[in-house]
Amino acid sequence: MAKIRADQLMLAQGLCESRSQAQRLIMAGKLRVGSDHVVQKPGQLLPEGCELQLDEGRRYVSRGAFKLLAALEKTKPDLQGLCALDLGASTGGFCEVLLEQGVEKVYAVDVGYGQLHDKLRLDPRVIVLERCNARNLNADIIPDRIGVLSADVSFISLTKVLPPCKDLLAEHAWIFVLVKPQFEAERQQVSAGGVVRDPAVQLACVEKIARFAEQELGWSSLACIPSPIKGPKGNQEYILAFRAP
Missing domain, CATH: 3.10.290.10 (RNA-binding S4 domain)
Incomplete structure (x- = not known):
């Protein structure tokens, strides 16, 4: 080994x-x-x-928490009292960090079921939306104005799940999205093991999402932060930070 x-x-x-x-x-x-x-x-x-x-130290329900923490450390947003929307909540790493940062409420959206950690599932500040496809979100499902949006989705491009969120955002909302090149690159650019090793392809995927967010959604780019933790198969991921108009 x-x-x-x-x-x-x-x-x-x-x-x-x-x-x-x-x-x-x-x-x-x-x-x-x-x-x-x-x-x-x-x-x-x-x-x-x-x-x-x-023996000691802060532990989170998911190592994904450290990916979002890296972006927050870079951009230093004030999330106190905001309403949050987390796409691809899974076990809840991003949700836990958002609550720790002082958000008033977080909608935990995931197409799966039964993944969210009980620590978060039982928290009254967490609205659990399981078996919910982010592409179908609207104001009937999310009635609050969202002050911070986070996304960590798999097996789908961010270009598919971000547009429905545009009209849900409050003015000057913060947006943090995890770019996973293996789900943004062309099929021939991804190895048989599901890994994107070419740095040029990784960069192209990041630029693709940044350009889409700016041109199609009207968001302003703030930062691009390489994830301090690689994906399960060794993929280098990136967090992009934006502000809504």
Whole structure:
């Protein structure tokens, strides 16, 4: 089994927000392999599949939380009291971060069923919309004006799910979307394993979504942030941040 640095593995498993944070936690003796072996150095090589345990530190329901956190750290929005809409909520990593940032309510939309973590499902601030296709959203389903929109969708292009949200947004709403090149590139540009390895293709996918948001939806681009955590198959993903007019 391949081996990887302990600090890199922590980041890959969603146990920290940055490599520097991983190094601090390791040097403080907070990281263990299994239940008893304390990792001594950030550069210690560990098997990729080993189970890491963190004695202390903030944990989220999904490692996807760190993807959104990276974008929030870059753009520093004030989300206090806003109503949020999260497309592709899944287990709720983005939802949890939005609530932590002070949103008043979040609509958790997912075409699937039973994925949202109970911690969020039972939170009265979370409106669970399961078996709900984002392409069909309208003001009857989402009656509130949305101050922050987030999206982490799979097996569909963002160009299909973002347009219905345009008329749901409040003035100057914040938008954070995760660009997954494997779902935006042409079929021949994606490897048999579902990975887009060519940086030029990755960049083209990012530019495609940025251009679509600006020209078709009228949003202003704020930032492009490489995700600190790669997708399950190793795809490099990117968060794009926008503001609505």
